Amino acid sequence: MDLVTLNRVHFRYNKKTEVLNDLDLNLRKGSCHGFLGHNGAGKTTTLRIIMGLLKPENGTVSYCDGFNKRNNVISYMPEYGGIYERLSVGQNIVFRGEIQGLTRYTIDNNMEDMLSILGLQERLNEKAGYLSQGLKRRLSLACAMISNPELLILDEPTNGIDPVSLKVITDTLRNINSNGTTILISSHNLHFISQICGEISIIQNGKRIYNSTNIDAASIENLYIEKTNESER
């Protein structure tokens, strides 16, 4: 069953450059979907369209029944930032939970688990701005996960992080995916994608050029280069 379906979506910024050109994409419920492509291929724009921040010029975006952002079902972790640097770790998570309409009791319960999984329990009262890049990414993930979303959208979650944080994030994502959360990851880190995703889509010049549920960690890099080169020709 598809959670989100993009059908022949077109999008241009300021009615000039075409960013998405006839894009098709299906997100299966409970899947972990890797979204690959060069810089400027249209990955972030696609994520924004799925979240409802942008409206496609042409084409349709359809969600399965009862699925909309008013029901806390989508959570987003941006490429960088996404946290309030002047607030503490705890304040960031509480705020994110509160604006998702969660009660303080639920937030406290979820936060305890979240902090221990992501190794942030010692940093609860530390200002987010003073954290290292890796810890900031973990905090951003904790904020995105606090409301137990049905669809978690991650934009370049591995950018600028150390191997320890990478492992923590990989394990956490595997864990929540096995609990039924659908995950959509846009990333250039092919190794990371091959480790956790059950399905990949490659996008080039705003169009999907490849889709597969058969991912081999050893050959993903060659596959990516081959497919993007083929598309260039």
Add this chain to the structure above:
Amino acid sequence: MLNIMISMVKKEIMEFQLQLKTILMLVGLLAMPFIIMLTKPSGSILLKQESFPQAIMIFVAIISSCSLISESIISEKRYKTLEMLLSTKITTTAIVLAKIFVPYVISMIISVLTCVIMIIMKWFQMQIDVVQAINFMLFIILSDIVICITTLVFYEDKVNGYVFMTAVVSMFGLLAAMNALGVSLLTIGAIPVLLLLIVVSLYISGLLLSDTKLFTKI
């Protein structure tokens, strides 16, 4: 929805706390009546001496609300938190109201404090007509609301529009200060002051522009 709105306002207040920029601005604005008093202004062609207290209060309200709102929005864009906010169930209206509410309250507090300082310094010399005073406060409250909304709308629509508006506001602010100091624009001596005014305005706009380069349109 009210709870979400309250959370948003709480977050805004926490973000404003202990910010060096905010503290410096508050101190600077509160020091203004003292600075102008020390220079013993005599009035100019644009502003009579009796109108100084009102002009200062309006200036303080406008500058503080503009700076607080712009700082608040720039940081949301810079840290990509606006995208995150818009992806949640919080409505755009709630975000806009919280962004207006907190700077508005803070700027009104600063304005009232300025008024208190001026009363202590006997600028009003206790000759204030109560009805006139209430009318004047209402005028400030309304104009500050308009300024808050305009700043937000301009910023949301166009970065350049926002920078232009800030330049205009800062120019008017400096113009008011210059007038308060009794410098007439019709004298030859005013030319270097006018040039300085333009340079400072451009500098302020430049600073803001460098900040807004980080802006990514959603």
